[in-house]
Amino acid sequence: MKRQITAIxxxxxxxxxxxxxxxxxxxxxxxxxxxxxxxxxxLDVRTPEEWNWVGHPGENKLCEGAxxxxxxxxxAYNVYHKGHSKGxxxxxxxxxxxxxxxxxxxxxxxxxxxxxGKRSVMAAKALEAAxxxxxxxxxxxxxxxxxxxxxxxxxxxxVDGLPYNYSGVGDYKD
Numbered sequence: 001m002k003r004q005i006t007a008i009x010x011x012x013x014x015x016x017x018x019x020x021x022x023x024x025x026x027x028x029x030x031x032x033x034x035x036x037x038x039x040x041x042x043l044d045v046r047t048p049e050e051w052n053w054v055g056h057p058g059e060n061k062l063c064e065g066a067x068x069x070x071x072x073x074x075x076a077y078n079v080y081h082k083g084h085s086k087g088x089x090x091x092x093x094x095x096x097x098x099x100x101x102x103x104x105x106x107x108x109x110x111x112x113x114x115x116x117g118k119r120s121v122m123a124a125k126a127l128e129a130a131x132x133x134x135x136x137x138x139x140x141x142x143x144x145x146x147x148x149x150x151x152x153x154x155x156x157x158x159v160d161g162l163p164y165n166y167s168g169v170g171d172y173k174d
Contacts, residue, residue, distance in 0.1 A: 023112075023124040023135040028157040031111045031138045032057070035071045040109035042068075043100065045077035045123040046142070047090075050115065054143065057113075057157055058165040065163025075099045077114070077123040096123065097130045106132045113138040116145060116156070 026034065034040035044056050051074045058072055059065040078090040093099075104110060110132060112120035117140050124137045142164075144156025158164060 023121075023128055023137055025139050026111060026136045027139055028141075028155075028160045028162055031113070031136070031157075032068075032162050034109060034111060034136070036067050038109055040071070040111055040136075041104060042072045042111045042113050042138070043104075043123070044072060044074045044113050044142070045096075045119050046074070046114050047076045047078065047080070048074065052166065054115075055158070055164045055166045056142065057162065060163045060165055062163075065165075068163065073103055075103065077119050077126070092122075097126055100127060100132075101130070104132075106130075107134060109134045109136065111136045111138050113157070114141045115143050116152070117141045 031040070031042060035042060042057055044051060046054075046056075056072060056074065057065065058068050075096060076093050077096050079093045080088045081091045082088050100110075110127060112123040112127070112135065114120040114123070117138065120137050120141060124135045127135050138157070140155040140157075142157045143152040144159050145152065145154040147153045153159060
């Protein structure tokens with residue numbers, strides 16, 4: 001009886017640890033290399049507003065990053081819910097996995113990315129729970145961590161000097 005309980009506990013622990021840490025972590029530079037060399041997709045899970053106005057991986061004005069074209073997609077993990085007593089609040093996008101399934105096969109390499117690396121972990125876990133097999137989380141995200149003054153200047157895709165652009169480019173003079 002004691003052996004059976006021990007075996008059950010061990011199996012439960014192995015299952016929990018396997019699910020909790022199944023996705024891999026990559027740096028922004030490693031993510032860029034995976035796109036170029038392996039055909040991986042960067043799944044930007046930020047809101048469309050962040051995608052448009054803060055920017056996203058892609059070709060910049062110096063024509064750097066053209067190889068990212070078609071490999072960076074935006075599907076928000078959180079969306080704004082209007083009409084809440086506290087104003088607009090972010091909630092989990094109930095269509096997230098369904099939308100990703102429309103865009104990507106379950107066996108392609110997917111690198112989830114957000115602003116700083118928190119939402120992308122939740123998105124990676126949701127994709128794995130839905131059967132996606134090659135999921136990675138981009139550590140530090142697009143903008144990275146905050147410095148002592150509260151600005152995001154420590155790390156991340158932008159700070160690492162990787163190419164990015166804004167969807168709004170061309171819609172207005174900058």
